[in-house]
Amino acid sequence: MDILHERLAQYTLPQQMKDKGIYPYFRAIEGKQGTEVEMGGHHVLMFGSNAYTGLTGDERIIEAGIEAMRQYGSGCAGSRFLNGTLDIHIELERQLAEYVGKDEALCLSTGFTVNSGVVPAIVGKNDYIICDDRDHASIVDGRRLSFAKQLKYKHNDMADLERKLKSCDENAVKLIVVDGVFSMEGDLCNLPAIVELKHKYPGTIIMVDEAHGLGVFGKNGCGVCDHFGLTDEVDLIMDTFSKSLASIGGFIAADSAIINWLRHTCRTYIFSASMTPASTAAALKALEIVKSEPERIQALWDVTNYALKRFKEEGFEIGDTESPIIPLYVRDVEKTFIVTARAFDEGVFINPVIPPACAPEDTLVRYALMANHTKEQVDRSVVALKKVFQEQGIID
Numbered sequence: 001m002d003i004l005h006e007r008l009a010q011y012t013l014p015q016q017m018k019d020k021g022i023y024p025y026f027r028a029i030e031g032k033q034g035t036e037v038e039m040g041g042h043h044v045l046m047f048g049s050n051a052y053t054g055l056t057g058d059e060r061i062i063e064a065g066i067e068a069m070r071q072y073g074s075g076c077a078g079s080r081f082l083n084g085t086l087d088i089h090i091e092l093e094r095q096l097a098e099y100v101g102k103d104e105a106l107c108l109s110t111g112f113t114v115n116s117g118v119v120p121a122i123v124g125k126n127d128y129i130i131c132d133d134r135d136h137a138s139i140v141d142g143r144r145l146s147f148a149k150q151l152k153y154k155h156n157d158m159a160d161l162e163r164k165l166k167s168c169d170e171n172a173v174k175l176i177v178v179d180g181v182f183s184m185e186g187d188l189c190n191l192p193a194i195v196e197l198k199h200k201y202p203g204t205i206i207m208v209d210e211a212h213g214l215g216v217f218g219k220n221g222c223g224v225c226d227h228f229g230l231t232d233e234v235d236l237i238m239d240t241f242s243k244s245l246a247s248i249g250g251f252i253a254a255d256s257a258i259i260n261w262l263r264h265t266c267r268t269y270i271f272s273a274s275m276t277p278a279s280t281a282a283a284l285k286a287l288e289i290v291k292s293e294p295e296r297i298q299a300l301w302d303v304t305n306y307a308l309k310r311f312k313e314e315g316f317e318i319g320d321t322e323s324p325i326i327p328l329y330v331r332d333v334e335k336t337f338i339v340t341a342r343a344f345d346e347g348v349f350i351n352p353v354i355p356p357a358c359a360p361e362d363t364l365v366r367y368a369l370m371a372n373h374t375k376e377q378v379d380r381s382v383v384a385l386k387k388v389f390q391e392q393g394i395i396d
Contacts, residue, residue: 022337024352027344032057035373037349044344045381047367048351052324053215053286053296054372055246061285068281076274080107084274092284093251099287100210100222100239101231102253106262107280109272111211111240111250112138117268118207118238118252119177120146121261127173130164132156132182132189136209139177148175155182158193165201174204180224181212184353184366186321188213188224195233207236215244216324221290221297244290247282249275300324300371307369307378314386315395324369327353328385329362335392336363342391346384 001009017023030038033056037046055061068088076084089107097105108114119142123129127148131139134155143150151168153161161176168174176198178189191208198204210223218226221244225231236254241247252262262269275283290296304324311318317329330336333354340352343365351366358364367381389395 017337020337022334022341024337024340024344027349035370035377039349042344042347044347044349045377046349047369047373047381048349049368049370050212050243051246051370052212052300052368053221053244053246053290054300054370055244055286055289058246058286058289060289061246061282064281064285065278068277072277074278075276078274079270079272080274081270086274086277086280088277088280088284089274092280092287095284095287096239096251097253099220099291100214100237100253101226102237103256104259105251105253106259106266106269107249107251107275108266108269109249109275111238111242112141113268113272114238114240114250114252115139115177115209116142116145117266118236118262119143119175120148121266122205122207122236122258123148123173123175126169128168128175130161130168130174130176132178134182134185135177135179136183136211139179139209143177156187156190158190158197161194162197162200165197165204168201168203170202172203174201175207176204177207177209179209179212181210181216181323181325183212183325184357184364185319185327186212186323186325187319188217188227188322191224191228191230191234195230198233205235206233207238208234210237210239211243212323212325214239215290216297216300220294241279241283241286245283245286247279247286249279249283296371300369303371303373303375303378304369306375307367307382310378310382311367314382316385316389317395319364326367326369327364328367328389329364330392330394331361331363333360333363335394336365339365339388339392339394342388343385346388348381348384350385 078084093105115138125147129143129148130151133152151164153164213224215221217224225234238252240250319327336352353364353366
């Protein structure tokens with residue numbers, strides 16, 4: 001056995017979980033992802049999705065994707081930089097920029113490649129990237145690809161962020177990159193305080209990842225920046241289409257100078273194939289629906305507030321969440337796998353969150369809501385999850 005295979009053969013955690021019957025990954029869904037799904041002949045409530053607006057199975061979006069394939073084909077066969085720009089790409093970018101309140105936007109093939117490409121493109125070797133220590137992996141990878149100096153501050157700890165800013169060269173660019181809504185814990189960044197620090201330390205700019213905020217917070221679901229009334233203070237806003245906008249892809253929005261720079265230097269934009277016609281048209285239609293149906297966002301908040309109330313009533317530990325993402329803390333890695341498997345047996349699909357997505361003592365199962373969940377479905381899930389958590393001695 002060569003060195004590589006000898007090293008990789010030591011990674012046996014998946015096999016251990018499979019042997020115990022609690023391996024929770026790659027479970028195949030048979031059909032559209034709605035509030036209830038079929039998986040291997042097993043009917044379950046879906047509380048493990050990021051489809052906050054509940055649009056992934058909407059027939060209007062499906063038809064828009066089909067029509068785009070008929071008109072443009074199945075792919076673009078190249079990058080946006082060369083032969084891969086369609087008129088619907090340009091229209092989607094125009095509408096997104098207007099929606100989030102910025103001059104211009106660029107669409108990339110995935111949300112991950114937005115962060116992993118934009119972050120290293122925007123700062124140089126004498127600059128700084130400063131991240132919350134719970135930022136998404138795509139931000140972490142973007143930071144790793146940069147030649148800039150890299151700093152992290154403790155989660156939502158503004159005193160620690162200020163200490164990091166004080167340590168920076170005042171003549172350098174200081175890029176603070178932060179999740180608007182943190183994807184595992186469901187809490188919000190302290191954007192007002194971050195903006196105050198931006199004004200206190202010259203050269204500071206802010207980039208907010210709205211992956212879990214767009215379609216959820218703000219007027220017409222414009223996101224956390226709009227929710228706080230601070231869109232003009234945030235220099236770059238990104239989002240992915242794979243959550244509220246029922247597609248795949250992502251965008252970055254900013255002023256014209258920043259977008260002009262990224263359009264010609266961002267490697268994940270220049271050297272990746274374009275978003276497919278179907279995914280572009282689907283995102284366009286989803287954006288239209290989100291803007292025109294505010295009752296959809298209200299329904300999401302109604303069922304979210306109901307679920308938060310029910311989990312608190314039943315004694316679950318849910319942390320500081322302020323969003324449709326509800327962490328149910330387990331605080332034990334193996335029990336987290338067991339809870340996920342037992343919940344599935346009881347008819348509830350949830351996701352386990354273990355290291356490196358969290359600290360070992362902070363393991364949890366992630367419960368997330370969609371606009372088309374009902375209170376009755378929430379009640380069924382709470383009853384099932386309480387049974388499982390009590391079996392494992394996590395709650396009384």
